[in-house]
Amino acid sequence: MDPNEYHGAAPEPEQPANRYPAQPHGDGRTDGGGSAVAGLAGEFGAELVRAIRVGLAEGSRAGHGARGPSQLSWYAFAAEYARAHWPGRAAKTRDEVSDALTTVTVAMLWDLPGRPNDKLLRRALRQWAFVVPGPGQGEMPTEDRLVLQWVAKASRLLVDLHDPVLAREVLESLRRKLDGGEAAVETMRRKRKVLVHALHYGVERGELGSHPLARIRWRVPKPAVAVDPRVVANPHQARSLLDAVSYVGGYRRARGRRLVGFFAGTYYAGLRPEEAVAVALPDCRLPTTGWGRLVLHRARPQAGKRWTDTGQFHDERGLKNRPPGETRVVPLPPHLVALWREHVTTFGTADDGRLFFTEQGRIISYTTYHRVWHEGRHLALPPALTETPLAKRPYDLRHSALSTWLCAGADPAEVAEPAGNRVGVLLSRYARCLYDRQSINNQRIEGLLSAYEQPPESDEPGMDEAVSSGSSR
Structure with missing residues (x-):
């Protein structure tokens, strides 16, 4: 050729x-x-x-035999x-x-x-x-x-x-x-x-008369369904991680400061990273006080130029596991609303209204936010925890968010809707304890046991007198 x-x-x-x-x-x-x-x-x-x-084909070649x-x-x-x-x-x-x-x-x-x-x-x-x-x-x-x-x-x-x-x-x-x-x-x-x-x-297509693998007994091991509880950060650790991200890179280029709101969205709103990069200001309600709201309708997963129809690094898709065109309403806690308002005031928005973008206005890449997260994690966590799986990936912030909501006693159905999960999936994957949550439970159990260390006083009438008279004999 x-x-x-x-x-x-x-x-x-x-x-x-x-x-x-x-x-x-x-x-x-x-x-x-x-x-x-x-x-x-x-x-x-x-x-x-x-x-x-x-x-049946018209014009089929003669002499096929x-x-x-x-x-x-x-x-x-x-x-x-x-x-x-x-x-x-x-x-x-x-x-x-x-x-x-x-x-x-x-x-x-x-x-x-x-x-x-x-x-x-x-x-x-x-x-x-x-x-x-x-x-x-x-x-x-x-x-x-x-x-x-x-x-x-x-x-x-x-x-x-x-x-x-x-x-x-x-x-x-x-x-x-x-x-x-x-x-x-x-x-x-x-x-x-x-x-x-x-x-x-x-x-x-008629190239095979039967499925070749039908008689082969070969199985793939079952994957782990539940999230590893070691990756889940508690609220104090999550806040420390977000604060540390703001110190990554120089102040002028603001490598870390540009991404604080991005990571905060994955934690406080439970967004997937590909959903967070697609958040646009027209889809948000950010009041000066109280809770806000995000109407989520698209995601921008990174795939590579070779695989997209547009020749861009990011694909534009609807929401995961949802029919095309369907939306998802996500409540925004007051702390996240304040962070996003501050972000818009400081950095503005991209040409298409996106909140999070690079210095050149492009969509944030997987490599960019993973590198910033890795540096911020080492600033926030003590050496004993940096070697553990705790919040090792940005996606672990979503795991921490959903675990926090469930531990707070929120109705699983109300948690599943803004998270974009089915209730069964939510409970099987995210109903995990927060980091160090067990110590809080241990304190409650210890307090209850301590209350019963002394023998309880008898509540039967006349018993003390009976015991006393029996002793005198």
Whole structure:
């Protein structure tokens, strides 16, 4: 392929028939790259679907003839799946799909000569193979184009996944990180979900007669549902952390001062970080005294230019787990109202009314606020606590907020609504004790026990006299 002819899309994977040498078994048999196993595992149904499609399609090519098992490679199929499921998806979802397809594709490659190193291989797959080019995306580098040409030749057939040994190897690859360590449970679950959905798509398309993983007994460990109570800060610690953030960076650039209100929103209003960066002044009611109100209707999660339709780093989405266009009313405590009023007076708003923005007026990035939080945390906490998980991430402020509301005795239904959670999720995840809350409970228990250290006086009439007369005898 001439590099000058490329305009951003990944090259079409090659599809030569029977291009793989037969793979020998220990007893001398060969299986032609797994097609014999696939032929015994439900491909008759797939052939029937394809035959019907060919018969009904207008202008189908003459001389198609009877087809054996599908010769579609996994790489070609995965690229088609990514393109088909790109429109309308959230940018983070597109990124996660590309990540999962990359992991499976690497596990589905023959070890042919000329294999690129893992870094180049994954870069080409992640950035080009499973991406629909958007605005401002440049041309694919020649090095990455050559890598994808090698992948197209080295990719195993899609139907080879009917081999249970290969299917299990692919599933096991979902457990491993790049450094060989164990991947997080949530990462394994997400990648497996993409693989399962992609193979269902293959069944729909008639390339697979049945789902290859249906007979594989492979399970992902259950993730932890409840929030780790060690990350939850009490109100005193939260205030100390917010105060410390204001001292991060020089006063002139105000790296930390610009973000005090941002972090305060995640704590006092329980906002998710992607919701806090999208808060705009027209959506707020900030009275001079008393409680305020925020009508939340959008979030700006950071995904990267490659995954958004606009070519910007941040996607613009509706509220999490809510239908498009739905809003959420969030009460704002008086202390947060005062902080936000002061913030607007000091820094103004961005061109679109956003409260929190960089010196250049851009949306605050994940890296920016995490760096500021990390520095402020070391200023606020004593050394004994900086090494613990306490408020280690900005998101932990939301955990602390919801735990505080529940510990205050608020109705779970009233807490769940402004938090954007279902009551069941709220109670299972956030009903955790505040840091050092147990010491308060211990004091109450100790006080109650101390009150009963002396034996109680008898309240039966005449008992003292009876005891006294009995003693005199």
